[in-house]
Amino acid sequence: MTRAGLSPLAWLAEVEQQRRAAGLRRSLRARPPVGAELDLASNDYLGLSTHPKVIDGGVEALRTWGAGSTGSRLVTGNTELHEGFERALADFVGAESALVFSSGYTANLGAVVSLSGAGSLLVSDALTHASLVDACRLSRARVVVTPHRDIAAVDAALAARDEDRAIVVTDSVFSADGVLAPLRDLHEVCRSHGALLIVDEAHGLGVRGRGGRGLLHEVGLAGASDVVMTTTLSKALGSQGGVVLGSAAVRDHLIDSARPFIFDTGLAPAAVGAAWAALDVLIAEPWRAQSVLRHAGALASMCGVAERPDSAVVSVILGEPEVALAAAVACLERGLRVGCFRPPTVPAGTSRLRLTARASLTDDELRLAEEVFADVLSAGA
Template structure:
């Protein structure tokens, strides 16, 4: 047999050409420490990533504990700072306990996989985040994907299951559209069928609920014994990391069974210190959660988005990837940075600009946003 001398990675050239032709090629764009453009793309919803108290919280932790955590939390990476922050975070949202992971992605992987497995039915909303989709794939459970926010479909799956255990998975605020999950109704269905409810509050924490305590608190489900909450500290708290919150028994189980916790290096102390400082700012300044929703409503009005936003996310659907890319580039050329979401992040035909409001926006910044967005979108929609 004649061996063909070809690179085992030659197929990547074809893939790259296909992506470029479809308008789906992605690239990294480094930003400077202080951006010249108005930022309407980041998830820094409360404007805390540059807050002096948050920066000082990270610096103080860096000085005290060093640059890294030095190992997994089960070996040398667990500090007094980690556990004190966990207690403060749990108290704030009304949960019994919290367990910090290195990211929101690993928190979702750890929670879903460790709380399911063979003999479990996982019922997942069709628009959940990639981290939850990956968790379902890794779980070895049977997975049923239900239409977006369709409570009746969730109940049908639970009612017809043969598995002993069941877990329902949803985001509280969906990251691409910014709409809210019907948490109260989902919980009622879970109660009727003995299912656990796991809610990813990445985009709800800091924005929804009393003082930013999340949509679970707003729905009256804070601390419910059959609900597990995941959060990330990289959005509203302006830092890094993730956490799983719920009953103490869940925390104990994750320490024993969650591979992304057991085998990953613990979150760096500086990130923990910054997140805790941000939490203190949020507690002292609950107006930030209100203001971000007010700015989101104003951005939606400027963009002629029909429905009033229910979160910091304003989704402006434009259709094809090329149209969304061109609109995002035009915004950037005029001094406004916006997000551009294309497949596979969103369904085909729904490429969009994803704008994110910040509680720290100034009137001058909003004036710029109004002018640029109005002009760019009038062209993009013609």
């Protein structure tokens, strides 16, 4: 048969078979508005996505500004609400300024691509989030991927460069296992080589630092002139959207050059209003950040994880994809929803249950989780 007689998508069937054979086929599962299961899979770390004040904040913004922002922020999509929230969040984390994007993914694309470019060097941790990986690929910069949390490798990459500009990118809290980046050491290396440090605080905001101000604030790097912070509004703040925080010069540059900002419709007002209300709750109730870490420690203990978690994420490594998937299904059958991470999200041989602690977990919920894990994990041993 000639090529003209072949479907251009015929290859998809073979790829699907390969995924099924490897235990890597993914599927969507719709959840009801109120789930019957205990949720230890979401990133709603502070339990704010359904908080009455957060919902009211979104509804009030919806009624005031409408359902959509109606255009890019450079045309009609910029509101007083957007700019007020930016000032409030920047003040909370100790940054000079902030710029809201439509998602955490686009915030990372905008920050990394706009601050690098052809003729610069990007040094990226091997386990950075996919959005940072994609940003590096789009940047047209030379990219060096260093081993996970390897300061010496970052130092060597920066020392060997010929480029005038260099940027190091990392998560503050790595999303698959909840491990912290060595931010102080990374910053010292960056400063010694005149490099910029970009830190994704998606899993740090609301959990680490005084009152949930993030890991950068905790280690004394909030507001540093050679540090740019990115984060998302869809985790601890229970809403949607992304933000880049840094100097006023960085904000001005992104407005002029960041394509995901210039050519994307502005974040919907309801999402901004809900995120701002969540920020207000966090400021008023700083205990929520401490509760997340306390509950993460309890989950780790009941699952036999030796090291106490440094974040909301508890990683229970089970090995092969089929084993992890079967354990996740067994948990769900017993009323407990957990995350299941398989390659390519995590390295081969490290498929796992990914549990996420929540500030709002009750003693009864923790007892249920302990019973389920005792059942499921002992059965798979």
